Amino acid sequence: MTNRGVDVEFQPRDEQQLEGAKGQCGPSPFDTYQTSLTTRYCSPEMSRLYSQRSRHSQWRALWLFLAECEKELGIETITAEALEQMRQHLEVTDADFEIAKVEEKRRRHDVMAHVHAFGAVAPAAAGIIHYGATSCYITDNTELLLMRDAINLLLPKLARVISNLAKFAMEWKAMPTLAYTHLQAAQLITVGKRAAQWAQDLVLDLESIEHARDGLLLRGAQGTTGTQASFLEIFGGDGSKCDQLNELLCQKTGFAGCYDVSTQTYTRKVDLIIANAICGLGATAQRITGDIRHLASWKEVEEPFETDQIGSSAMAYKRNPMRSERVYSLARELLSKPANFANTLSDQWMERTLDDSAIRRIDIPEIFLLADAVLGGLDNITSGLVVYPERIASRVQEELPFMIxxxxxxxxxxxxxxxxxxxxxxxxxxxxxxxxxxxxxxxxxxxxxxxxxxxxxxxxxxxxxxLRSELYIGRSVEIVERYCGPEGVVEKKIQPYKADIEKSATTELNV
Structure with missing residues (x-):
């Protein structure tokens, strides 16, 4: 191939050379595409939550829950031995994945492949796994469980960033600084008041995400098109047992109830509601890090910069705001996601079309991985912001004559x-x-x-x-104290997460 006038001939390596290089360890991760989200940006716990082992182990738990509930409601063909074997093999092993891989290639159906893989290690249950269920019993309920768990991972991290900003705001509550409207110097505020505004936007995100999580329900066992016909047949036409089945499933999974109406799936409106709440965080993160980038350009406030950190490979003097730029970039991608969820909802013809599948496999994990990466970056930045008071005062004095x-x-x-x-x-x-x-x-x-x-x-x-700048900050100090102080709004909002905030360390970034 030719690269800007330089001829470079690409010679693929011999397959035997490749295999020899791999040895007994299998394909190297350096030979296949790896998403930057899991290898570079987001936390190990969020990566694990959306791993294949986590997802497919949750499938097995849901199959066990279904069988346990059906037995409790009188299905005699489900034996104690079958349930016990299922309980002993809830975590999918590497060997199980290999079985599922062979089965999926044969059957062209991922859920049925894992039904057979589960049955291979729990033979007493092989005939009753997935009894009465459709694929969406497994896939949709798992998605709801994972989203709830992912939100519960995000909220303490979000609360920590809010806490960081509240402390920063209180420290600098009285430091006059130029305010900007239209990005032109306007009446003075304080460094702390600007940080309080950032904190308030994040608190609104916190409330929105909490509300979305608390509104999540289970799809439950609803049958192929949401009529519960298969379960009605299993229970001999007894509709009350269909209701009891879902009540028991909700108890086992910790949901308050099931959605009142389902098709083959739970309504994809739910995904859009969750995405809007999570992705709203992207707008806030972009706004905050955009402000920090401007402040760094004016040499007033900077993100942390380590002793040996290199700002530019060519310009040795530079202190580029790379952390804020990274968060800004990840936030931009996060902000792009809600449109996909809206389009998926609008494109669900009648009771369901499968064009919702592939895109949701990508977008649902990615909104949480992106949000996790954004919050990790914000934590790192807000826990170490550096303020230059003399520079700020100098810039204030440049404009103050106009302002008086x-x-x-x-x-x-x-x-x-x-x-x-x-x-x-x-x-x-x-x-x-x-x-x-x-x-x-x-x-x-x-x-x-x-x-x-x-x-x-x-x-x-x-x-x-x-010409004393403190005369022109209005009620900035009082506003910061009321919102970020010990008895302020922030303290009440983050109270449920205080234990997590206190025990967690500042997020380290892979630069």
């Missing part, structure tokens, strides 16, 4: 001067000072101009005292 002009007008009016005339005098001098800054590259000399203009003589004595 409204107060100057008010004081002139109090002395009996015309507001309109005061406004015009300020306007002219402000534009002159701005020209000096922009055109000549010199410091802001508005104060000097005011002191040299006789119109302002009645308040000349007030001006120096008016």
């Amino acid at each position: 002009t409204e107060s100057l007008i008010m004081r002139l009016c109090a002395k009996g001067l015309s507001r309109q005339e005061a406004h015009e005098q300020i306007r002219v001098l402000s534009h002159q000072a701005a020209r000096v800054v922009k055109i000549e590259g010199k410091p802001n000399d508005l104060v000097s101009r005011i002191k040299a203009t006789s119109f302002f003589q009645p308040i000349w004595g007030d001006i120096d005292d008016m």
Whole structure:
């Protein structure tokens, strides 16, 4: 192949060479595509949760639950020996996966392949595994269980990031800094108040995700098209036993109940609700890390930067905000996901079409893996933010003369001067000072101009005292204390996660 004028001939290695290199260890992971989410970005616990072993072991647990409930409701063909053998083989082994692989190649059906693999190690149960069920009993209920467990992994991590920001906000609650509207300098806030705003957005995410989790229900045992016809037949036409079956399944899985109406699947609206809650975190993360990247550019606030860290392979002086850039990038991908879930919901014709399968196998794990990676990055960043007070104060003083002009007008009016005339005098001098800054590259000399203009003589004595930045932060300190303080909103919201926050260490990033 040709690469920009350089001829490079690609010679595939001989198959025997490949096999020799692999030896007895099987294919090297370096010879096949690996997702960056699991190899580089997200936590081991989230990777394990969405592993094949975790998923297919959950299938076996659901088959056991179904058999136990059916036996309890009078199905005599299910023996104690069958249940015991199922209990002894709930975790899918490597050997089980090999059996399932052979069976799936033969039968072209992944659920039935694992039915046979389970039956191979639990022969007394081979004839009753999956009794009365459709594939979605296994796949859909597992998806709901995994989503609930994944959310329970995310929430303490989200609470930790909120806690980090609340502590940061309280530490810097009184440090005046430039606020920006339209990305132009506006009235002052404090470093802490900006962090409190970030924390509030994350608290709203926390509430949204909690609400979505608490609304999750089980699909249960609903039959092929949601009519429970197969179970009605099993129980001799006794509909009350169909209801009892689902009540027992909910008890075993820890759900409050089943969805009132199912088709072959639980409604894919549920996936969209979950995705919207999880992916909303991406918007918040992008907003926060975007702010940090701007602040780093202005040299006011920086993410952690380690002693031996290299910012650029060429420009040795650089301190690139790579952590924030990574989170921003992962958040962008997370934000793209809800459209897929909306399209899948809208494309479910009648009682179900299978074009929901492949995309959900990718997107459901990925929203949680992405969210996990985003939160890990945010934890790392927010636990070590670095503030440069003198730089911040210097930038405030560059703009403060413009910001006190409204107060100057008010004081002139109090002395009996015309507001309109005061406004015009300020306007002219402000534009002159701005020209000096922009055109000549010199410091802001508005104060000097005011002191040299006789119109302002009645308040000349007030001006120096008016240049204290803390006079213009409004109620920033009080706002931060009410929201992030010991008795504030944040403390109440993260209280359920305090034990997890206190025992967890700061997330380490693979840079």
